[in-house]
Amino acid sequence: MTTMTEASVREFKMPDVGEGLTEAEILKWYVKAGDTVTDGQVVCEVETAKAAVELPIPYDGVVRELRFPEGTTVDVGTAIIAVDVAGGAPAAPETPAEAPEASVAPEASAAPEKKPEGRQPVLVGYGVAASSTKRRPRKGPEVPVQQASVAIQTELNGHGPATTSPAATVQPRPLAKPPVRKLAKDLGVDLTTVIPSGPDGIITREDVHAAAIPAEAPAPEPVVTQAPVTALAPTASYDAARETRVPVKGVRKATAAAMVGSAFTAPHVTEFVTVDVTRTLKLVEELKQDKDLQGLRVNPLLLIAKALLVAIKRNPDINASWDEANQEIVLKHYVNLGIAAATPRGLIVPNIKDAHTKTLPQLAESLGELVATAKEGRTSPAAMQGGTVTITNVGVFGVDTGTPILPPGEAAILAVGAIKLQPWVHKGKVKPRQVTTLALSFDHRLVDGELGSKVLADVAAILEQPKKLITWA
Numbered sequence: 001m002t003t004m005t006e007a008s009v010r011e012f013k014m015p016d017v018g019e020g021l022t023e024a025e026i027l028k029w030y031v032k033a034g035d036t037v038t039d040g041q042v043v044c045e046v047e048t049a050k051a052a053v054e055l056p057i058p059y060d061g062v063v064r065e066l067r068f069p070e071g072t073t074v075d076v077g078t079a080i081i082a083v084d085v086a087g088g089a090p091a092a093p094e095t096p097a098e099a100p101e102a103s104v105a106p107e108a109s110a111a112p113e114k115k116p117e118g119r120q121p122v123l124v125g126y127g128v129a130a131s132s133t134k135r136r137p138r139k140g141p142e143v144p145v146q147q148a149s150v151a152i153q154t155e156l157n158g159h160g161p162a163t164t165s166p167a168a169t170v171q172p173r174p175l176a177k178p179p180v181r182k183l184a185k186d187l188g189v190d191l192t193t194v195i196p197s198g199p200d201g202i203i204t205r206e207d208v209h210a211a212a213i214p215a216e217a218p219a220p221e222p223v224v225t226q227a228p229v230t231a232l233a234p235t236a237s238y239d240a241a242r243e244t245r246v247p248v249k250g251v252r253k254a255t256a257a258a259m260v261g262s263a264f265t266a267p268h269v270t271e272f273v274t275v276d277v278t279r280t281l282k283l284v285e286e287l288k289q290d291k292d293l294q295g296l297r298v299n300p301l302l303l304i305a306k307a308l309l310v311a312i313k314r315n316p317d318i319n320a321s322w323d324e325a326n327q328e329i330v331l332k333h334y335v336n337l338g339i340a341a342a343t344p345r346g347l348i349v350p351n352i353k354d355a356h357t358k359t360l361p362q363l364a365e366s367l368g369e370l371v372a373t374a375k376e377g378r379t380s381p382a383a384m385q386g387g388t389v390t391i392t393n394v395g396v397f398g399v400d401t402g403t404p405i406l407p408p409g410e411a412a413i414l415a416v417g418a419i420k421l422q423p424w425v426h427k428g429k430v431k432p433r434q435v436t437t438l439a440l441s442f443d444h445r446l447v448d449g450e451l452g453s454k455v456l457a458d459v460a461a462i463l464e465q466p467k468k469l470i471t472w473a
Contacts, residue, residue: 008086010059011079017046017053017381022179024048025073026080035063043081046074051384052345052377061085075177176203187212266322266443270403271452275460276424278434283466292361297368301339301393303466304416304459306363308391309335309356310472311458318455319388320411320446329446338390338407339367341374349407350379351387395419401437411446414459415439436463 014024024046031043042054043063061083068074174191176184180203184191187208194211196203280303288298312319312335321330337355341348350373352358352366373379390413392404401417417437424433440456462468 008061008084009064010061010083010085012043012055012057012059012081012083013079014046014074014076015055016076017048017055021048021076021381022177023073023075024053026068026070027052028070029066031063031066031081033063033065037061037063037083047345048381051348051379051381053380054378057081057083059083059085174203175201180205180208184208184211265408266406267445268403268406268441269444269447269449269452270439270441271449271456272401272437272439273456273460274435274437275463276426276433277419277436277463280463280466281419281434287360293364296361296364297371298364300419301391301416302360302364302367303469304393304414304463305337305339305355305367305391306360306469306473307459307462307466308389308414309337309363310462310469311455312389313356314458314472315451315455318412318442318447318451321388321409322411322443322445332388334388336386336388338387338410338413339370340390340392340404341371341379343374343377343379345377348374348379348384349387349390350374350383351390353386389413391416395436401439403439404441406441406443410443412440412442412452412455414456415441 017024025048027045027047029044031037031041037043037057038060039058040056043057045052045054047053064082064084067078067080067082074080174194175196175198176191181191183189183205184194184203189208189211191203191208194203194207197207198204277300280300284298284300284303287293316333317331319332319335321332323330334354335356336351336353338349338351341350350370352363352370355363355366358366370379370383373383387407387410389410390404390407392402392413393416394402394404395416395418398418402415404413404415406413415438417439419434419436421432422435423430424435425431426433438456438459440452440459442452458472462472
């Protein structure tokens with residue numbers, strides 16, 4: 001009877017909800033052990049380095065176990081929930097007496113549903129991940145499955161038939177997440193020589209950096225090597241009543257890494273222009289009354305977006321990217337218009353696909369959906385991939401302008417400042433006019449001063465005389 005129950009259990013593993021992501025944080029569970037679920041039902045919400053995503057379960061059955069609590073970061077490919085597809089009641093916790101089943105035979109690895117195994121199949125390249133909240137103890141002899149994998153690897157390395165000598169079978173594989181393994185490879189650190197400090201014997205990034213210090217310093221001096229240790233000790237004087245420490249993870253962590261990479265990879269140039277947008281604001285009010293735009297988001301950002309699309313049409317070389325590997329400039333014949341949005345989880349830049357093909361009502365509809373989805377925290381990873389040019393509206397915060405940093409892979413980003421009533425020379429007289437400042441940052445490898453100036457001047461000309469949207473579009 002126990003075998004039948006175990007055979008009816010299906011484990012749902014953390015999927016790769018983006019391209020190449022290795023982990024995600026469980027934000028919220030919508031079910032608990034004992035709940036009945038159906039195919040397609042959302043069971044939890046997770047946050048990746050790109051967005052928050054709801055995960056549906058692909059089975060009908062009864063929830064048997066939630067493998068991780070909320071707030072836990074889980075590797076892609078690790079089982080996060082067990083469902084009894086036969087509809088049975090939640091099972092009692094496993095007893096230690098069942099543990100010996102793990103060493104019966106190597107063939108046991110072919111049954112991923114059995115929890116006692118502690119080794120579940122994961123995505124290629126991510127190594128072996130534990131399937132429960134507790135890892136198998138690292139001490140003691142390894143099971144035959146471990147020996148078999150070592151023996152096979154020995155044959156693949158060209159050392160002849162595999163043997164079962166202690167040197168070939170006892171050596172365990174160091175526990176480390178994929179990003180840490182990559183860091184070790186980049187720094188030339190052998191993970192088998194690193195002393196782990198993480199929970200359950202996991203090697204952390206700090207462990208790898210600590211192991212790399214002796215190799216990087218050809219003649220280490222006591223004074224030099226002790227300095228970093230002293231600098232890393234402020235936690236001892238940390239006052240929780242006077243300071244708050246917020247872990248950098250998820251969207252905020254990915255954004256920080258992307259901005260640092262962009263700032264120190266692409267040579268940025270920023271140009272500015274101050275524009276009289278009085279006529280544009282009048283046109284916005286007129287469009288709000290247009291029956292074709294009823295119920296849609298009509299504001300100055302809509303016309304600024306349209307003006308930028310027209311400027312790109314007139315100067316298509318700015319819609320490009322730099323291919324470092326092949327040393328090529330990639331000219332894009334489509335415009336995926338990114339709109340920077342501030343959310344509680346950090347800055348994200350979803351984009352409107354093929355924005356260059358959309359009419360003004362279609363652009364207004366897409367812009368409204370993009371902003372609403374971002375505010376709700378439901379932007380999908382796909383919506384933030386493939387952008388070609390971006391607009392960031394810092395004016396909504398009362399800021400005059402700024403020098404925006406390019407999203408990675410894009411050649412230009414337009415910053416829009418606050419629109420304010422200012423004295424302006426209009427038709428030979430000083431009058432109060434609605435004025436704003438635009439800033440265009442661009443990658444100087446792709447865009448020279450002439451091209452960048454033409455694009456910015458075209459946007460400004462359209463906003464000063466919005467009728468040019470008709471003649472230039």
